Amino acid sequence: MSAYTNGARIQSHHTVVAIVENKPGVLMRVASLFRRRGFNIESLTVGHSEEEGLSRLTLVVDGESAPVEQVEKQLYKLIDVVKVSDLSHEDMLARELAMIKVRCNNVNRHELLDIANVFRADVVDIATNSVILQVVGDESKIDGLTKMCEPYGIKEIARTGRVAMVRGAKTTTVHEAEPEKIARIHASQGRRVEGALPFSSD
């Protein structure tokens, strides 16, 4: 199997984007749901969205373990989940970032940098017997670079998991602002209080 033909594995995976309230515990609710229903998560990425108070979660789900329709419906049942979109059948861009720390020396460094060049990976750190390559792309590209680096000795890999977006004007976002008063309370709901509190243990 060449490094680039992991197609079958990728295809049985679904990319699901969930827009969720940025509240404490929301990640645990999502993770707990997947554990409870026996859905396997291939990767999970969270970050801020364009809307204040909402986070964007990108899940890659093993389609064998989970009918994607059930995944969507169960996610929707969580009160903190505002919108769920299955991007698998959309024309989407899917990207992942990886940092790969590879063993190398004066003799083979050039060769390794040539490979990095082919994959358009950046060299973000260099030392006498290692380099860190940073690469952005879909999973198969990262898998490909990883495979090419293996003969040199991979010391460490850090991958972000997939983020995805539909091409063109269509979006998977939510634009539903809350009244300010409610938004203010929602923003503090369940969060630790700033400043010192009186100590009470009775």
Add this chain to the structure above:
Amino acid sequence: MARMTGAQMTLDSLQREGVDTIFGYPGGVVLPLYDTLPQFPGIRHVLCRHEQGAAHMADGYARASGRMGVCLGTSGPGATNLVTGICTSWMDSTPVFALTGNVARTLLGKDGFQEADITGITQPITKHNYLVMNAREIPLTIREAVHIATTGRPGPVLVDIPKDVFQETDEFDWPEQVRLRGYKPTVEGHAGMIKRAAELIDQAKRPIVIAGHGVIWADAHRELIEFAEKAGVPVITTFLGIGAFPESHPLSYGWLGMHGMYYANMAADGADVVIGIGMRFDDRAMGRFKDFNPTAKIVHIDIDPAEIGKNFPTAVPIVGSAKNVLPKLTEQVKQQPRKEWVRWIDQVREEHPSRDVRESRHMLPQYVMRTLYDETSGDATIVTGVGQHQMWAGQHYFYKRPRQLITSGGLGTMGFELPAAIGAQIAVPGQETWAICGDGSFQMTLQEMAVLVDEQLPIKMAIFNNGYLGMIRQWQQLFYDQNYSSCGISQPDFCKLADAYGIRAIRVETKAEVPLAIREARAHKGPILLDFQIDQEENVWPMVPAGAALSETIEAPEAELAR
């Protein structure tokens, strides 16, 4: 805006939401709340003897009245004791509001005395839960929690409040509205899908309705009668759906499932269109999934989209409330008597009656239940525990109204009967309420008898006493080679125990005494316990063995009938 403590805000908010009763138990961190309680005379506090009891009481209150039940426990063990009750509500989708205290904010996450991460613990068994970190969040949080518990598919919610938040003073700001971006239940039903369903039903030769708990919670039993009568569709219910359709109705064919009526199981298996309404095609109801009526087309009406297509492929999915969907469906279906299909089920029922009580000189549990039905003219509210007695209560009483049978179907929680009956009686005070107890099930929560005395509740407890964990014994007899392992259960003298609580009790030892004892219990003004010494080795029939299909329903073997 008034300034209030967190405790005042909590009780004020609950009162604004129409709460009149809290089932609870005090503890260290909820002391500020208990300190404030006398300021709210409109809220009655019922002191349980174990928080599990409080959760079941709140559940029974909700199931009997349709209104949200509220239970309260302290942090740590108080909160964890609620868990079984919360999960019982979760599995059966009942609106219960669980309020817990927690350690002060400075101690959260430090493993302080009586700290438990109750929001973490209850996350998978609540519709939603909250940890409130500021007193000013309390009004909005309670409004949201009540809204979530009582709308859409109902369910339990939990609100956890640290002790110093109860004590904190802030402005009380009651929100005019609840706005949750991530929670908008669909109730109307898609017009196109309803049309497709009507067409499918019109073409069907052998349609059947399977009505569930959702019909009761949508308050749609009248709408169901109108639909069934117009479309001429026979109706069976799930176990929790008992009462969703009057069992005296000519189109009523009992309930299906593991111990359902033989003819109900056969009708479900023989139908060409199955119309599931407010039910979730659970394994106890449907038998082995892959062999349930493989040719039937399924129309599934449910308010929870995640239930549709979960266990079976659905021909016509309709997400919505039965209350909204059924009238539209009734309007569109053709009037059809479907005599041939009804006659077929009638004939199966004639040959396999399932609900007959056979003649015997023994005190059969079926006979006790049927006598109770006759003596109460079928009007009593029946609350059960879990086990054989639960199934006999479903089979040998005929239910005519929604909320008449209160039982833990999904989770199957033993010990549910007494506390749930207490909640039911408090919610609907004038209603004759019978707790049908197993001698094993009763022993799990019998401490709540103290509440009967405290609150002077005229609940009638009927213990179906066979000295066994009867359903365990039945399974060990049938499927484990009669290897009776830990199924015999010793017991206190229930009558003496009741007496010690100050509750009247009668031991009923012969068949002839059964009607007399029931009459005496009904005439007695206060609580009373009847200890029926029923036949020890009676089994529940019919039965779909675990893992079998509905078409493989077996009935009582000849040898057993001879006893």
